[in-house]
Amino acid sequence: MPDAAYDLVIVGAGPAGLSGAIYAARAGLRAVVLDRGVAGGTVMLTPMMDNYLGVGSVKGMALAKEMKAHASRYAEIREGVNVSDVSLCDDIFSVTTDSGSLQAKALLIATGGRHRTLGIPGEERLAGRGVSYCATCDGFLFKGKSVVVVGGGSTALTEAAYLVRLGIDVTLVHRRAEMRAERSLQDDYRSLNGKLALNSVVEEILGEKRVEGVRLRRLDTGRAEVLKCDGAFISIGYEPSNELAKRLGLELNPDGTIKTDRAQRTSMHYVYAAGDITGGVMQAITGAAAGAVAALSAYEDLAKPYWRRAIK
């Protein structure tokens, strides 16, 4: 294999990318982490992190800072670097960024993605203050309170049922008369006596410092009303940042996330993926673990390039 400046270029400095950097460097790989924004990924956007084992209850921004500091002891982390292209020539990946290109023997894609937003007044201002995009992450905070869930797909119904089971008063708001979610999920939600507001949209999220309610509009009658609630879970889809994966022609899952095996290998040799970009439960702890596994797989493959990898 020809020489390259890096053994592993990691794209994305969320938990997956940062943990991957630690494990890569500790395995002797020359690694670098690139992020188009700042390090920390979704953790940066999380007001309080309560479910990352071992850190207790901590502000997301503080944990992101710790994660970055930790990984920085092992590898260079370049923030504000946008990767515009990746190509493969003679077994070397060339990673094109706004500020020049890098060569590497292997690539770890940990680019995450973003939850779709409604784009309505109050949504951004109250994000993390009652507005949430993840029931698994934040549902616990609303025990005994009331929330709306916006969406009509399977994820929305799953999240709504999760919240009802936690003892939360849930109203599911969906713009159409019918939901897209699979039938069994709808039945499950109805059997829990979860409330429904069909033919309705949330036009505004209300509240000073925290969510206090939403303004609902019925699309059939045109009538608007204010529904008091303590939280609004927006569940209208997730957009994986899979541009690089597409450029490389990696095999994707139906939802646009990258398909990997359990060792985080993708359909292309020497390309690994970890974290939210691969789907699953999309938690910081699972991203960190997958990044570690990906780095160890990269080490293993680079150490023994003559080994044939199992056909997936």
Next chain:
Amino acid sequence: MPDAAYDLVIVGAGPAGLSGAIYAARAGLRAVVLDRGVAGGTVMLTPMMDNYLGVGSVKGMALAKEMKAHASRYAEIREGVNVSDVSLCDDIFSVTTDSGSLQAKALLIATGGRHRTLGIPGEERLAGRGVSYCATCDGFLFKGKSVVVVGGGSTALTEAAYLVRLGIDVTLVHRRAEMRAERSLQDDYRSLNGKLALNSVVEEILGEKRVEGVRLRRLDTGRAEVLKCDGAFISIGYEPSNELAKRLGLELNPDGTIKTDRAQRTSMHYVYAAGDITGGVMQAITGAAAGAVAALSAYEDLAKPYWRRAIK
């Protein structure tokens, strides 16, 4: 489904069990964690943890304490409780312990295991002071130094090659003239010019406060010599604590670890496994992630027991 005192009994309070407790409770499950020893699992035995993203460099005992405190906010953790039997009757698991029995709808097995020890003088005393059982965990500390690796199987050869690639002077010590490791691993190690001491055993690990050398005996000549080194990696096998898995008749991997799917489901409905007992890279971060995933799978299955689970 009949009622049970708990939704989920978690056996083992290492990272997998503790993280599972957090996610289970946050999903509204009534969970309890049982451990025959103290909470923390292998983390408790690790002098310094450097690779658990977000906590920097911390004593294993301190991190274990944090993990326990964190999980204790969500579920009861009972230490010093030995589980002697598990049975299933009318869809309820009955977990027998030294101090009574517990009933639960689901079971998370996170019992880990232990690395086989040589049982020679100096080994226990210098554990964590140069004596290690995991190259991925501790190899980095020995960069530029010299170590022996004891063992002749595939894991020993893999670890020895890993250490050589880190720039460590490695001598592999094996009691027989031939190694059991697969041929390609032996070739790889030889191609790296790794040293071999065949027909040899380590009789004692030497050193005051840290490993300073080992006493080697050649079995063919009977001659003993002292080999100076800074570390001794013991790689003679891992014994998964799979007694409960066997009682339940769970499907195991060839190495005795529990077979799971990616959602940490075992071959038996409502039984999950996570952490070192499932094999893989056996790191604290991967155990914590798997515990979280297992708990979310338990939530999902208990919420929808009428769903048919995919046949594995």
